[in-house]
Amino acid sequence: MIINILFLILIGGLVGASSGYLGSFMVLKRMSLVGDALSHVALPGIAIALTFGINPMLGAFLALTIAIIGIWYLNEKSEGYVESIVGIFFTASLAIGILITPEPEIFEALFGDIDKVTKLDGLFIILGSILIFAITKLISKKLMLGIVSEDLAKAQKVNISKINLVYLLLVGLVVALGVKFIGTLLTGALVIIPAVTAKNLARSIRSYHILSIIIGLLSTVVGIFIAKMYNFPTGPIVVLVGIGFYILSNFIKK
Amino acid sequence: MNNILSVKNLKVSFDEHDVISDLSFDVERDTTVAIVGPNGSGKTVFFKCLLDLIKYQGEIKWSENVRIGYVPQKLAVIKDLPLTVLEFLKLKENNNTKIMSSISAVGFKDPSADEAGRHIHSDTRVLRAKLASLSGGELQRILMANALLGDPNVLLLDEPTAGVDIQGEKTFYSLFRELKKDKDLTIIFISHDSEVVKIYADKIVELKHDH
Numbered sequence: 006m007i008i009n010i011l012f013l014i015l016i017g018g019l020v021g022a023s024s025g026y027l028g029s030f031m032v033l034k035r036m037s038l039v040g041d042a043l044s045h046v047a048l049p050g051i052a053i054a055l056t057f058g059i060n061p062m063l064g065a066f067l068a069l070t071i072a073i074i075g076i077w078y079l080n081e082k083s084e085g086y087v088e089s090i091v092g093i094f095f096t097a098s099l100a101i102g103i104l105i106t107p108e109p110e111i112f113e114a115l116f117g118d119i120d121k122v123t124k125l126d127g128l129f130i131i132l133g134s135i136l137i138f139a140i141t142k143l144i145s146k147k148l149m150l151g152i153v154s155e156d157l158a159k160a161q162k163v164n165i166s167k168i169n170l171v172y173l174l175l176v177g178l179v180v181a182l183g184v185k186f187i188g189t190l191l192t193g194a195l196v197i198i199p200a201v202t203a204k205n206l207a208r209s210i211r212s213y214h215i216l217s218i219i220i221g222l223l224s225t226v227v228g229i230f231i232a233k234m235y236n237f238p239t240g241p242i243v244v245l246v247g248i249g250f251y252i253l254s255n256f257i258k259k
Numbered sequence: 260m261n262n263i264l265s266v267k268n269l270k271v272s273f274d275e276h277d278v279i280s281d282l283s284f285d286v287e288r289d290t291t292v293a294i295v296g297p298n299g300s301g302k303t304v305f306f307k308c309l310l311d312l313i314k315y316q317g318e319i320k321w322s323e324n325v326r327i328g329y330v331p332q333k334l335a336v337i338k339d340l341p342l343t344v345l346e347f348l349k350l351k352e353n354n355n356t357k358i359m360s361s362i363s364a365v366g367f368k369d370p371s372a373d374e375a376g377r378h379i380h381s382d383t384r385v386l387r388a389k390l391a392s393l394s395g396g397e398l399q400r401i402l403m404a405n406a407l408l409g410d411p412n413v414l415l416l417d418e419p420t421a422g423v424d425i426q427g428e429k430t431f432y433s434l435f436r437e438l439k440k441d442k443d444l445t446i447i448f449i450s451h452d453s454e455v456v457k458i459y460a461d462k463i464v465e466l467k468h469d470h
Contacts, residue, residue: 207341
């Protein structure tokens with residue numbers, strides 16, 4: 006029992022920390038709603054995976070990858086109205102997802118069920134988190150330069166479009182890693198809330214990234230602990246703990 | 260002829276509308292060229308061509324071994340961006356000595372440096388400041404320091420004093436003069452200010468808004 010809780014806390018913490026790190030860039034890129042919208046795309050992927058008896062995390066990741074490449078391509082090629090097309094696409098995904106998800110699993114897919122997290126899921130999460138940290142660190146300077154000035158980045162021969170695609174695929178990966186814990190409706194919150202909280206407290210970009218990782222980690226660890234103790238669904242508790250940290254940060258903020 | 264840049268029959272169109280048409284001129288090494296023209300005449304678009312950021316027709320030919328330092332008009336810096344000046348400069352260059360020398364070059368010098376000019380240290384306070392907290396003039400000088408980090412022989416300045424107060428503008432242009440004196444630099448700058456253009460430019464290229 007204790008080993009099981011420790012296992013869940015470890016891998017939950019990894020998902021929280023990776024979400025916090027990726028989210029710290031997303032907030033500065035003013036893409037806060039993208040994480041939320043992307044998480045909806047995971048639903049049809051989960052539904053198809055459940056129907057065919059595949060790991061839902063894998064289904065979510067495949068659906069997210071296809072959606073991200075599609076959106077990235079639209080953004081590159083189209084000259085207008087991309088935002089509205091993306092909006093329609095995301096809500097359509099949610100509607101289709103709800104329609105095709107087998108009924109007994111719908112609640113689990115939307116809000117997550119921590120008791121269904123297996124050792125294999127744990128392995129995916131550990132490997133996925135390592136990949137997220139390594140690649141994000143590798144592209145972090147280029148990402149930041151693109152945030153400060155796209156022209157300056159391009160003038161320094163940074164391929165902004167490629168960097169954005171890699172970044173969005175990592176966001177897709179972290180959403181897929183989080184679906185079993187938090188569910189598709191709330192994983193976006195785990196990407197955004199720690200970063201917004203960290204922004205209230207940080208004095209430099211380095212401390213901002215570190216705080217975002219720590220708050221992401223703490224939100225999930227404390228959230229899982231409370232959920233397990235009082236037998237609540239994990240997703241909403243993790244998100245509420247994160248929001249608690251956010252409210253607190255507004256009082257500490259200079 | 261010792262040209263560092265040659266522009267021939269440059270044409271840029273957006274949606275079949277010509278923003279720049281049939282622009283040709285040369286820039287001699289170590290000279291200062293002002294790009295002038297009314298709003299919408301394609302000055303910033305022309306810089307994007309020089310930096311190879313957009314598609315164009317015609318020819319832009321830089322001489323060999325050209326190293327371009329680019330100072331954009333503004334940054335997309337949000338009010339509470341936690342990025343410090345040092346962290347911003349480190350996005351381009353990790354070497355602290357080079358960073359110190361570039362901020363000294365743009366006028367952030369330690370006021371306690373001795374009179375003989377030996378031991379001139381950089382004013383490191385500015386490095387700890389958040390980029391978003393700088394005044395317009397200070398930000399322009401940091402952008403200039405950023406451009407100098409690549410040891411450029413060409414500087415492209417896009418309206419360097421737009422949104423800068425009069426004092427900041429004075430500081431910026433005295434720096435401009437010093438840089439020209441100390442380094443072998445070709446400077447191409449966009450300006451609205453005809454007085455500034457008269458004082459600093461060796462050559463003026465006027466873009467017209469007649470298309």
